[in-house]
Amino acid sequence: MREFFRKVIGIDPEKCLPEYRVGYTGQQRTLDLTHNVILYLEDISVSFDGFKALNKLTLAIDAGELRCIIGPNGAGKTTMMDVITGKTRPDSGTAFFGQSIDLTRLSEPEIAHAGIGRKFQKPTIFQQHSVFENLELAMKTDKRVRRSLFARLRDEERDRVADTLRQIRLDGEADRPAGLLSHGQKQWLEIGMLLVQEPQLLLLDEPVAGMTDDETMRTAELFVSLAGQHSLVVVEHDMAFIKELGGLVTVLHEGSVLAEGELDSVQNDERVIEVYLGR
Amino acid sequence: MRKPLTLRLLSALDRKSWLALGVFLTIALLLVPVLHLAVPPESAFHVSAYAITLFGKIMCYAIVAVAMDLIWGYGGILSLGHGLFFALGGYAFGMYLMRQIGRDGSYQSDLPDFMVFLDWKQLPWYWSGSDNLWWVAILVVAVPAIVAFVFGYFAFRSRIKGVYFSIITQALTYAAMLLFFRNETGFGGNNGFTDFKRILGYSITSPETRLVLFGLTALMLAVTLVFARWLVTSKFGRVLTAIRDAESRVMFIGYNPLWYKLFIWVISAILCGIAGALYVPQVGIINPSEMSPANSIEIAIWVAVGGRGTLIGPIIGAFVVNLAKSWFTVSFPEYWLFFLGLLFILVTLLLPHGLVGLWKTLRQSRGVRT
Numbered sequence: 001m002r003e004f005f006r007k008v009i010g011i012d013p014e015k016c017l018p019e020y021r022v023g024y025t026g027q028q029r030t031l032d033l034t035h036n037v038i039l040y041l042e043d044i045s046v047s048f049d050g051f052k053a054l055n056k057l058t059l060a061i062d063a064g065e066l067r068c069i070i071g072p073n074g075a076g077k078t079t080m081m082d083v084i085t086g087k088t089r090p091d092s093g094t095a096f097f098g099q100s101i102d103l104t105r106l107s108e109p110e111i112a113h114a115g116i117g118r119k120f121q122k123p124t125i126f127q128q129h130s131v132f133e134n135l136e137l138a139m140k141t142d143k144r145v146r147r148s149l150f151a152r153l154r155d156e157e158r159d160r161v162a163d164t165l166r167q168i169r170l171d172g173e174a175d176r177p178a179g180l181l182s183h184g185q186k187q188w189l190e191i192g193m194l195l196v197q198e199p200q201l202l203l204l205d206e207p208v209a210g211m212t213d214d215e216t217m218r219t220a221e222l223f224v225s226l227a228g229q230h231s232l233v234v235v236e237h238d239m240a241f242i243k244e245l246g247g248l249v250t251v252l253h254e255g256s257v258l259a260e261g262e263l264d265s266v267q268n269d270e271r272v273i274e275v276y277l278g279r
Numbered sequence: 280m281r282k283p284l285t286l287r288l289l290s291a292l293d294r295k296s297w298l299a300l301g302v303f304l305t306i307a308l309l310l311v312p313v314l315h316l317a318v319p320p321e322s323a324f325h326v327s328a329y330a331i332t333l334f335g336k337i338m339c340y341a342i343v344a345v346a347m348d349l350i351w352g353y354g355g356i357l358s359l360g361h362g363l364f365f366a367l368g369g370y371a372f373g374m375y376l377m378r379q380i381g382r383d384g385s386y387q388s389d390l391p392d393f394m395v396f397l398d399w400k401q402l403p404w405y406w407s408g409s410d411n412l413w414w415v416a417i418l419v420v421a422v423p424a425i426v427a428f429v430f431g432y433f434a435f436r437s438r439i440k441g442v443y444f445s446i447i448t449q450a451l452t453y454a455a456m457l458l459f460f461r462n463e464t465g466f467g468g469n470n471g472f473t474d475f476k477r478i479l480g481y482s483i484t485s486p487e488t489r490l491v492l493f494g495l496t497a498l499m500l501a502v503t504l505v506f507a508r509w510l511v512t513s514k515f516g517r518v519l520t521a522i523r524d525a526e527s528r529v530m531f532i533g534y535n536p537l538w539y540k541l542f543i544w545v546i547s548a549i550l551c552g553i554a555g556a557l558y559v560p561q562v563g564i565i566n567p568s569e570m571s572p573a574n575s576i577e578i579a580i581w582v583a584v585g586g587r588g589t590l591i592g593p594i595i596g597a598f599v600v601n602l603a604k605s606w607f608t609v610s611f612p613e614y615w616l617f618f619l620g621l622l623f624i625l626v627t628l629l630l631p632h633g634l635v636g637l638w639k640t641l642r643q644s645r646g647v648r649t
Binding site: 085087107108109112113117118120124125126127128129133136137138140143144145148149150151193197 | 510513514515517518520521524525527528529530531532533534535538539542
């Protein structure tokens with residue numbers, strides 16, 4: 001019967017059960033991490049007008065891990081993040097968050113509520129809102145319309161925003177319009193918005209682009225301190241920053257994994273050198 | 280520490296704004312009636328019936344302008360079809376006014392004249408209950424709301440945005456206009472509804488009825504303003520402007536923009552419907568030309584002229600443009616549309632934030648000098 005549904009109608013009845021649905025209420029179900037894997041992508045393929053952005057990509061991220069992803073332009077790094085966050089649907093393949101949440105079936109907001117936060121390559125913040133309001137909007141809570149109409153910040157939520165402001169070193173800027181911040185500060189604000197969202201998995205697309213060396217090192221410290229409690233996937237080009245983070249490195253090339261390992265071994269891998277230096 | 284809703288509504292406006300609102304309502308509800316009824320027509324202080332109708336009409340437009348601003352200025356969604364919701368509310372209330380004519384029409388029939396003319400023997404099913412003011416009041420709200428919900432749900436779910444959305448709303452109001460032009464639709468064809476006689480049994484042309492309608496419109500404008508202010512200062516309003524500025528970010532922090540857009544879209548349509556219902560008895564006619572694309576574009580111009588993203592701006596815009604219109608169409612009727620086009624171009628080029636933006640800039644530069 002189940003086979004019939006899956007084959008003929010294309011619906012897996014089990015996946016219509018409530019535990020597969022994620023609402024917008026901010027009530028996270030505890031993630032099923034039985035095999036200690038928080039994110040599992042298998043054979044993901046995405047093509048745009050014949051161009052294969054991802055080609056049978058398989059990748060697993062452990063719970064609490066800090067993983068760096070590198071690769072030349074067009075390797076599929078951003079497309080991979082689009083697939084994980086629901087912006088792009090894969091042509092084939094599966095993407096699981098924990099053991100039970102099928103990411104290919106959820107919308108972007110549902111994935112956010114499931115516990116995945118994303119920082120864009122270009123800092124994307126609400127320019128017209130104050131720094132405080134940016135964090136207020138991002139904060140983990142019930143995000144349905146009827147709640148937003150009557151929502152008032154509780155004291156502990158105010159404290160949470162204040163703590164985060166200190167953490168991202170913007171405590172003096174709370175009432176400034178976010179659009180007036182410097183580029184590096186905007187990057188930090190976006191990271192702060194991720195933090196108050198309390199995701200279990202953070203996807204960070206070039207988080208230190210445009211930061212000064214000092215800011216870059218502070219960001220590295222922050223990320224290292226977050227690992228363990230959270231899982232992080234960082235896409236970067238800055239090798240000094242990746243070295244500072246110290247996690248495993250995955251090299252993407254033409255939409256699939258080329259190499260994986262410690263930074264030193266990856267950097268000495270001949271195929272990687274070839275890809276980066278050209279044939 | 281949850282504050283009761285009344286207190287939060289009170290804190291939606293600051294003291295100066297409440298004071299201004301109070302002055303406005305005192306003028307509209309007390310001063311104007313006295314000046315109209317008690318002051319003799321030859322006095323300079325007499326307020327004429329023409330002025331009451333004109334300002335009553337413009338206040339209806341001002342409600343529409345605020346509704347438009349909620350969706351465009353705050354939500355970033357430019358609708359060029361808001362005339363449809365205005366007309367739907369107007370038609371719904373017009374049905375009641377037609378039934379109030381009773382047997383005083385040209386054909387002395389229980390049916391409205393245009394139905395007799397079409398040789399219809401009974402009211403179509405959707406006219407049933409239209410002699411009941413309460414049922415019609417429900418229709419005034421529900422019909423624009425349902426049309427807006429159905430259209431908005433599919434448009435926003437398909438993530439139709441920007442100019443594509445604007446064009447589709449134009450097509451929507453145009454299609455509705457063609458539908459209402461047809462006699463078989465049962466809304467009077469191209470003549471629409473007119474020759475109203477009574478409202479709740481009172482003569483529609485009596486000064487007292489006019490004043491009551493004028494007062495109700497002023498009250499509705501005030502309620503709209505306070506409600507809109509409360510909406511845009513709530514967290515809902517902040518999410519809405521966030522969707523306007525960076526929709527993908529809003530989705531990735533867990534808000535579903537569909538419901539936020541749909542909510543403000545439906546609210547906006549309802550406000551337009553109520554404005555339309557107040558407009559029809561004061562102006563005395565409703566016909567399909569209210570749904571013409573040009574009318575809806577004009578609504579956007581009021582908001583642009585006044586200043587979008589502020590609530591007082593659209594009201595100022597509606598008054599300025601419509602007062603100019605009523606002067607122009609009397610003095611130089613053939614040049615009005617040229618003037619309107621010129622106004623739109625000038626405002627877009629020189630005053631991106633409208634008159635309110637200009638006022639703010641002037642005040643700032645004066646502040647710098649002193």
